[in-house]
Amino acid sequence: MAEEERFAPFADAARARDADRLGMLIFLASEIMLFGGIFAAALALRLEHGPDYAAAAGHLKLWLGTANTAILLTSSLMAALAVEAARAGAPRRAARALLAALLLGCAFLAVKGVEYAGEYREGLMPGTATAHFDGPAQTLFMNLYFVGTGLHAVHVTIGILLMAMAALSQRARQDRNAMLIGNVALYWHLVDVVWLFLYPTLYLAGVR
Amino acid sequence: MTDEPRFEHPPEEAATSYLADGYSLRSWFLTTDHKRIALLYLVSITFFFLVGAGAAALIRLDLLTPQGDLLSNDGYNRAFSIHGIVMVWFFLIPAIPNVLGNFLVPIMIGARDLAFPRLNLLSWYIYILSGLLTLYVVVGGGVDTGWTFYTPLSSVYANGAVVATIVAVFISGFSTILTGLNFIVTIHKLRAPGMTWSRLPLFIWSHYAVSIIFVLATPVLAITLLLVAAERLIGIGVFDPRLGGDPLLFQHLFWFYSHPAVYIMVLPALGVVSELITAAAHKRIFGYWFVAFASIAIAVIGFMVWGHHMFVSGQSVYASAVFSFLSIAVAVPSAIKVYNWTVTLYKADIAIDAPLLFALGFIGLFVAGGLTGLMLAMLAIDVHVTDTYFVVAHFHYIMVGGSVTAFFGGLHFWWPKITGRLYNETLARIAAILILIGFNITFFPQFMLGYEGMPRRYHVYPPEFQVLHVISSMGAALLAIGYAMPAVYLIWSLLPGGRRAPANPWGASGLEWTTSSPPPQHNFIGQPVVVRQPYDYPLAHPVSRDDG
Numbered sequence: 109m110a111e112e113e114r115f116a117p118f119a120d121a122a123r124a125r126d127a128d129r130l131g132m133l134i135f136l137a138s139e140i141m142l143f144g145g146i147f148a149a150a151l152a153l154r155l156e157h158g159p160d161y162a163a164a165a166g167h168l169k170l171w172l173g174t175a176n177t178a179i180l181l182t183s184s185l186m187a188a189l190a191v192e193a194a195r196a197g198a199p200r201r202a203a204r205a206l207l208a209a210l211l212l213g214c215a216f217l218a219v220k221g222v223e224y225a226g227e228y229r230e231g232l233m234p235g236t237a238t239a240h241f242d243g244p245a246q247t248l249f250m251n252l253y254f255v256g257t258g259l260h261a262v263h264v265t266i267g268i269l270l271m272a273m274a275a276l277s278q279r280a281r282q283d284r285n286a287m288l289i290g291n292v293a294l295y296w297h298l299v300d301v302v303w304l305f306l307y308p309t310l311y312l313a314g315v316r
Numbered sequence: 317m318t319d320e321p322r323f324e325h326p327p328e329e330a331a332t333s334y335l336a337d338g339y340s341l342r343s344w345f346l347t348t349d350h351k352r353i354a355l356l357y358l359v360s361i362t363f364f365f366l367v368g369a370g371a372a373a374l375i376r377l378d379l380l381t382p383q384g385d386l387l388s389n390d391g392y393n394r395a396f397s398i399h400g401i402v403m404v405w406f407f408l409i410p411a412i413p414n415v416l417g418n419f420l421v422p423i424m425i426g427a428r429d430l431a432f433p434r435l436n437l438l439s440w441y442i443y444i445l446s447g448l449l450t451l452y453v454v455v456g457g458g459v460d461t462g463w464t465f466y467t468p469l470s471s472v473y474a475n476g477a478v479v480a481t482i483v484a485v486f487i488s489g490f491s492t493i494l495t496g497l498n499f500i501v502t503i504h505k506l507r508a509p510g511m512t513w514s515r516l517p518l519f520i521w522s523h524y525a526v527s528i529i530f531v532l533a534t535p536v537l538a539i540t541l542l543l544v545a546a547e548r549l550i551g552i553g554v555f556d557p558r559l560g561g562d563p564l565l566f567q568h569l570f571w572f573y574s575h576p577a578v579y580i581m582v583l584p585a586l587g588v589v590s591e592l593i594t595a596a597a598h599k600r601i602f603g604y605w606f607v608a609f610a611s612i613a614i615a616v617i618g619f620m621v622w623g624h625h626m627f628v629s630g631q632s633v634y635a636s637a638v639f640s641f642l643s644i645a646v647a648v649p650s651a652i653k654v655y656n657w658t659v660t661l662y663k664a665d666i667a668i669d670a671p672l673l674f675a676l677g678f679i680g681l682f683v684a685g686g687l688t689g690l691m692l693a694m695l696a697i698d699v700h701v702t703d704t705y706f707v708v709a710h711f712h713y714i715m716v717g718g719s720v721t722a723f724f725g726g727l728h729f730w731w732p733k734i735t736g737r738l739y740n741e742t743l744a745r746i747a748a749i750l751i752l753i754g755f756n757i758t759f760f761p762q763f764m765l766g767y768e769g770m771p772r773r774y775h776v777y778p779p780e781f782q783v784l785h786v787i788s789s790m791g792a793a794l795l796a797i798g799y800a801m802p803a804v805y806l807i808w809s810l811l812p813g814g815r816r817a818p819a820n821p822w823g824a825s826g827l828e829w830t831t832s833s834p835p836p837q838h839n840f841i842g843q844p845v846v847v848r849q850p851y852d853y854p855l856a857h858p859v860s861r862d863d864g
């Protein structure tokens with residue numbers, strides 16, 4: 109009885125794992141739609157006000173954005189390695205990889221913070237006293253930039269907390285199916301993928 | 317309905333029903349049983365229905381006179397805003413999925429619970445949290461933005477508790493998303509042996525379709541509302557032109573969610589009606605796959621028609637023409653369903669019980685609402701009647717005449733299963749007819765009002781409209797009586813001494829009728845194994861049991 113109840117309402121562990129994974133994927137689809145609104149707005153703005161869009165994007169610090177892309181990609185790699193380690197039955201290696209992924213996530217946030225501070229000083233932050241823009245389309249671009257990257261940063265923060273949780277849990281590290289670590293890594297990959305779209309949409313649009 | 321089952325059903329072994337499994341508060345508020353959570357939802361949505369109905373009563377009373385004597389201008393704005401917000405997000409969206417769906421999805425596919433029982437409980441708590449915040453808004457100043465939150469009204473000019481309302485709707489979205497996620501995973505991973513996709517009841521197909529919309533559309537509303545809140549609170553102006561924003565962008569994002577959301581409100585109803593019709597006709601549904609895929613088609617095309625809410629918002633005429641075409645296209649799958657129900661009833665041995673009366677009422681009102689939807693989808697007509705009572709009548713025919721009627725029909729159909737009790741059939745038939753008449757008296761005059769130019773959201777109007785408004789308000793009183801009746805006789809049936817329901821009072825097919833009424837804690841004794849097609853009338857033994 110007890111054995112069979114453990115995975116209730118599922119008949120066995122494999123099915124319960126399948127369901128967990130599917131649930132996570134559906135949740136991520138929902139997250140994509142959350143960012144989809146912002147991407148759709150950016151696309152519309154770019155189609156209607158191409159030159160303004162490019163001019164506003166030109167104010168962003170391309171090299172900081174690029175550095176953050178590299179940081180986040182590496183971090184995602186670490187998360188993937190953590191999953192592999194857990195599957196291979198190496199809990200300590202899994203914990204180290206998660207720690208690396210998590211620290212890189214923090215580095216990403218730090219760079220973002222430096223970037224925001226610079227934008228504030230340069231008067232690129234709408235609504236602040238020093239802000240000055242050439243026209244409403246450029247203001248809207250910066251608005252979308254702050255909302256998009258801000259919402260993304262919230263997700264990065266949640267991802268960092270989740271990875272810390274997974275790294276601290278002995279059960280998660282020793283699970284040869286890497287269920288928790290696997291799902292956390294999936295979430296982290298999504299955060300990465302969203303950034304991979306934000307980067308060209310916002311930063312590369314300013315490259316001449 | 318008779319006390320005796322009209323058809324054979326597999327014998328029941330004695331098992332504790334889910335209702336008898338603990339009576340403490342804890343056993344309810346910390347339950348992970350999908351059936352108990354369904355009942356928690358039933359009580360809470362009924363409460364919010366009363367809140368919304370109270371606001372509606374104020375609106376209809378105020379409209380009795382052309383001067384709007386009862387409420388101030390501001391008060392009127394607040395009344396219809398609260399009415400819309402509460403009815404849409406706190407009553408109608410959760411009504412069928414979270415009460416009937418929660419109860420039935422696992423049972424209909426032969427599972428013992430939803431895939432994530434604790435998540436299910438969590439989504440109820442999230443719903444309650446957002447509901448409490450909404451109640452705070454009601455008592456703490458109200459909102460005057462309407463349920464549509466159009467910018468720049470909502471982001472700049474509106475006063476009142478706009479941010480609190482937005483946060484409330486935002487939070488309730490999490491509850492919706494989690495429910496959709498839970499249903500999708502359950503339908504994929506927990507079907508009983510032999511319950512193939514082609515054997516799924518149509519109720520399940522429509523819940524599958526609606527879950528997809530839950531998961532994919534709700535986050536778009538979330539981001540939209542988040543942007544409005546950000547604009548009000550920290551001046552990030554995505555919508556306010558003075559801050560560089562684009563107010564039309566709001567409408568695009570809002571309707572990208574809210575048109576699918578209207579299908580959120582109607583798809584589960586279509587599923588309920590498919591069950592009611594087949595059970596009353598004792599026949600296999602005509603065109604099973606057409607009805608099943610129509611649900612999916614509605615879910616998909618429904619994402620591509622939002623521009624029909626923006627015909628007069630300065631959208632390009634080419635875009636409008638495309639949206640007009642797609643809106644007409646989306647009516648096709650709905651019409652297919654109506655044809656299939658009609659053909660199913662044709663030459664059938666029909667049992668005219670209360671659930672069928674509700675279902676027939678649904679079909680008539682849904683057709684009226686759908687046809688006027690087609691009218692609104694035509695550019696030339698819409699320019700004339702947009703923002704008038706014609707639109708108000710259109711969506712009330714679908715959302716109230718359609719979905720609420722289907723909810724009542726479903727509640728009557730599955731009440732014996734949910735509670736194990738039989739209600740007074742005569743009173744139920746009277747209520748069904750009263751609701752149909754009251755509804756039409758309330759809302760048909762609104763088509764006429766709108767066509768003649770009565771704008772929506774105004775409470776001071778030219779005196780020539782008064783007659784129709786008075787008729788509408790009187791109809792609303794009748795409708796209120798119709799809605800109050802079930803509350804009385806359904807609760808009455810629960811009192812000690814109420815008549816017990818057999819396992820299958822309607823002689824219907826479907827796994828839920830093979831288990832006792834009310835079902836045992838884990839829904840079935842042993843794992844059911846499905847060996848027959850859905851709606852396999854005349855009934856023999858729809859399932860065989862494997863108790864090993």
Ligand code: HEM
Binds near residue numbers: 624646707
């Ligand atoms: C089937 C379920 C449906 C529901 C629940 C529904 C609900 C609604 C609601 C709530 C509105 C008003 C929104 C507002 O302005 O506050 C509306 C407007 C509209 N509906 Fe429907 N509708 C449905 C079906 C349809 C269909 C099938 C069509 C077209 C074929 C349609 C066409 C329209 C149009 C064009 C408007 C905009 C009218 C205007 O604002 O001028 N609807 N509907």
Ligand SMILES: [Cu+2]
Binds near residue numbers: 575
């Ligand atoms: Cu629509």
